[in-house]
Amino acid sequence: MSILEWPTWKVNKMDGLYRKRQSDYFKQIFKYLRYVLNDFFVLSVLFALGGLGLAYSDYVKSLSHPSNLWYSKPLLVLIAIFLLQIGKPKTLLKKADAVFLLAKESEMGQYLKRSFFSSYLSGAAIVFVGGLVLVPFMLFACNVPKSDVCLIIFLMLTSKTFVLLAEFAEFYDEKFSSLLFELIFRVLLPVLALLLAIFLNAALSLCLMLGAIFFLIQNIRQSAHQKMFRWNFAIEKETARMMELYRFFNLFCDVPYVVAKAKRRRFLDAFLPKPNPENPYRYLYVRCLARSGEYSSLLIRLLVLGSVVLAFLDTYLSLLIAAVFLYMLGFQLIPLATNYDEIVFMHIYPQGFEKKINDFRGVLRTVMLFAAFIFAIFCLIGTRQPLMALEALAIMLVETFFVTGNYLEKKLSINLTYRN
Amino acid sequence: MILTVDGLTGGYSAIPVLKKLSFTVDQGELVGLIGLNGAGKSTTIKHVIGLLKPKKGKITLNDCSLLDNPAKYKQQFAYVPETPVLYEELTLKEHLEMTIMAYGLERKKAMKKASELLKIFRLENKLDWFPANFSKGMKQKVMIVCAFMTDAKLFIIDEPFLGLDPLATRDLLNLIEKVKEEGAGVLMSTHVLSTAEKYCDRFVMIDHGKLQASGTLEELKQNYGREDATLSDVYLGMADLEGE
Numbered sequence: 001m002s003i004l005e006w007p008t009w010k011v012n013k014m015d016g017l018y019r020k021r022q023s024d025y026f027k028q029i030f031k032y033l034r035y036v037l038n039d040f041f042v043l044s045v046l047f048a049l050g051g052l053g054l055a056y057s058d059y060v061k062s063l064s065h066p067s068n069l070w071y072s073k074p075l076l077v078l079i080a081i082f083l084l085q086i087g088k089p090k091t092l093l094k095k096a097d098a099v100f101l102l103a104k105e106s107e108m109g110q111y112l113k114r115s116f117f118s119s120y121l122s123g124a125a126i127v128f129v130g131g132l133v134l135v136p137f138m139l140f141a142c143n144v145p146k147s148d149v150c151l152i153i154f155l156m157l158t159s160k161t162f163v164l165l166a167e168f169a170e171f172y173d174e175k176f177s178s179l180l181f182e183l184i185f186r187v188l189l190p191v192l193a194l195l196l197a198i199f200l201n202a203a204l205s206l207c208l209m210l211g212a213i214f215f216l217i218q219n220i221r222q223s224a225h226q227k228m229f230r231w232n233f234a235i236e237k238e239t240a241r242m243m244e245l246y247r248f249f250n251l252f253c254d255v256p257y258v259v260a261k262a263k264r265r266r267f268l269d270a271f272l273p274k275p276n277p278e279n280p281y282r283y284l285y286v287r288c289l290a291r292s293g294e295y296s297s298l299l300i301r302l303l304v305l306g307s308v309v310l311a312f313l314d315t316y317l318s319l320l321i322a323a324v325f326l327y328m329l330g331f332q333l334i335p336l337a338t339n340y341d342e343i344v345f346m347h348i349y350p351q352g353f354e355k356k357i358n359d360f361r362g363v364l365r366t367v368m369l370f371a372a373f374i375f376a377i378f379c380l381i382g383t384r385q386p387l388m389a390l391e392a393l394a395i396m397l398v399e400t401f402f403v404t405g406n407y408l409e410k411k412l413s414i415n416l417t418y419r420n
Numbered sequence: 421m422i423l424t425v426d427g428l429t430g431g432y433s434a435i436p437v438l439k440k441l442s443f444t445v446d447q448g449e450l451v452g453l454i455g456l457n458g459a460g461k462s463t464t465i466k467h468v469i470g471l472l473k474p475k476k477g478k479i480t481l482n483d484c485s486l487l488d489n490p491a492k493y494k495q496q497f498a499y500v501p502e503t504p505v506l507y508e509e510l511t512l513k514e515h516l517e518m519t520i521m522a523y524g525l526e527r528k529k530a531m532k533k534a535s536e537l538l539k540i541f542r543l544e545n546k547l548d549w550f551p552a553n554f555s556k557g558m559k560q561k562v563m564i565v566c567a568f569m570t571d572a573k574l575f576i577i578d579e580p581f582l583g584l585d586p587l588a589t590r591d592l593l594n595l596i597e598k599v600k601e602e603g604a605g606v607l608m609s610t611h612v613l614s615t616a617e618k619y620c621d622r623f624v625m626i627d628h629g630k631l632q633a634s635g636t637l638e639e640l641k642q643n644y645g646r647e648d649a650t651l652s653d654v655y656l657g658m659a660d661l662e663g664e
């Protein structure tokens with residue numbers, strides 16, 4: 001089959017299977033999205049976006065014409081490469097497929113084609129929106145001529161095709177899974193294409209990228225004919241992708257599939273609470289926080305990210321960012337309260353439900369206060385104004401009180417009814 | 421009587437799984453809760469431990485009911501689930517600490533009891549490890565240790581023999597013997613009738629959520645009308661009769 005017969009329009013069984021799975025997948029996503037959009041989270045994201053947008057616009061306005069910043073072009077490439085990595089292959093394969101679809105191995109090509117288009121749509125949308133947001137940066141910080149802006153966005157979209165194709169190539173050819181190939185196809189080649197476009201000739205770069213795509217497609221076709229589909233690899237990748245999604249949704253409601261992997265971290269043992277009959281659940285929750293792969297990394301991530309951002313801000317934006325990051329930290333930790341509810345003993349222990357909630361509230365309050373102090377310190381570092389740091393601290397203290405009080409009650413009652 | 425189940429009717433939804441079930445467990449006796457898959461054994465147990473609320477009927481533990489005084493009720497029993505249930509992030513020692521805290525046990529005494537039990541089940545040098553990473557049999561042993569280190573009056577054990585090696589099975593039966601001597605009662609659900617026959621003092625047979633028969637092995641045999649029947653014969657006979 002030649003490239004001109006691609007995409008095929010005849011609807012065959014495997015193609016139809018993907019469509020059906022996709023329709024179920026969207027239904028499931030929308031079901032969870034309801035809980036996401038109903039939450040204060042949306043408001044905080046809007047605030048964050050608003051703040052960042054304001055900062056960006058201020059930055060662009062402050063640039064001199066023409067600007068000769070040494071870092072703008074490399075930064076553009078960096079951001080573009082980052083955008084290209086978002087949006088992984090969405091194969092919607094399930095664990096049972098290794099058994100039930102094995103017989104359909106020769107027809108997996110059709111299935112994967114549809115999967116490619118679907119994955120490309122979502123990935124390209126992100127690249128496109130990112131590209132639009134970058135236009136002012138391109139024009140004023142990087143001095144890209146107006147005629148080239150369109151070409152560069154187009155180049156980003158075709159690079160996305162290229163990167164996604166390389167990821168799909170992995171399903172047949174293990175070579176593409178090696179670190180070397182990943183670096184070359186997902187990072188190096190797009191970087192070269194972008195550098196060529198920005199510094200020399202955008203049109204030439206685009207043509208070269210299209211050529212590269214052509215060769216890659218031919219290579220994939222060959223692999224698909226000669227090699228076996230890597231079932232376990234593909235299923236594992238898809239399972240991991242779904243897990244990330246579920247972990248995100250788990251912040252808003254109970255998702256049954258999320259299972260944690262714990263790390264021992266002996267060095268923390270000295271700091272953990274000793275057994276105390278008055279607070280049995282506190283003993284449990286703090287240990288979970290310290291050792292669970294999920295919650296501990298979440299805590300560290302937000303603390304580090306928030307602190308770094310605050311260290312560079314010197315306007316009132318600092319207060320907003322501190323408040324938003326603290327909120328995100330608090331609300332992402334709330335699922336910890338119900339983390340063990342599947343364990344029957346949580347319902348059998350003589351110390352009841354109220355004790356559990358109160359212990360959790362105490363733990364959350366301690367963590368949030370700790371984070372608030374850290375953020376206040378970094379706010380001081382960034383703004384160099386003690387008054388502002390104190391204001392930030394005051395806001396965050398009020399916020400902690402609210403999140404561990406009414407907000408926590410509301411979220412937990414939603415979890416209960418959802419489970420019933 | 422330690423445990424009195426009286427006219428228990430209940431289930432998971434509007435349709436009751438259990439219908440007017442009544443039985444007792446006295447101190448010092450091991451009662452086998454017998455039934456085929458789907459008979460209602462787990463449902464019965466879930467009602468006794470308080471996970472389900474009865475639609476009709478009453479359950480009392482030493483004259484205390486779950487509705488009247490949940491804390492006191494839950495204080496009096498220990499539960500060994502069919503499938504091991506463990507905290508991912510806690511070490512073995514911390515599981516013991518949780519049990520001590522949750523049941524308000526006296527720490528030194530409980531830890532001493534626990535270490536004896538750990539020795540029996542050969543877990544004493546694994547205190548610092550995550551039970552979540554143990555093999556299935558070892559996980560079950562952890563469950564048994566956590567339950568038997570309490571001073572509960574009633575031990576509820578759900579299908580203990582599946583998954584335990586013969587050595588551990590023998591050790592568990594010895595433990596049950598010991599707590600019986602100390603005055604506790606044990607309710608054990610199983611469908612491994614050959615083992616139940618040898619060790620249980622009394623049996624409660626349920627099928628389709630209803631009580632089929634209860635009593636000692638002799639009483640059941642008399643009811644069935646054959647002196648040389650095994651428990652298995654008696655049960656299957658009863659199940660067949662029910663079907664006619």
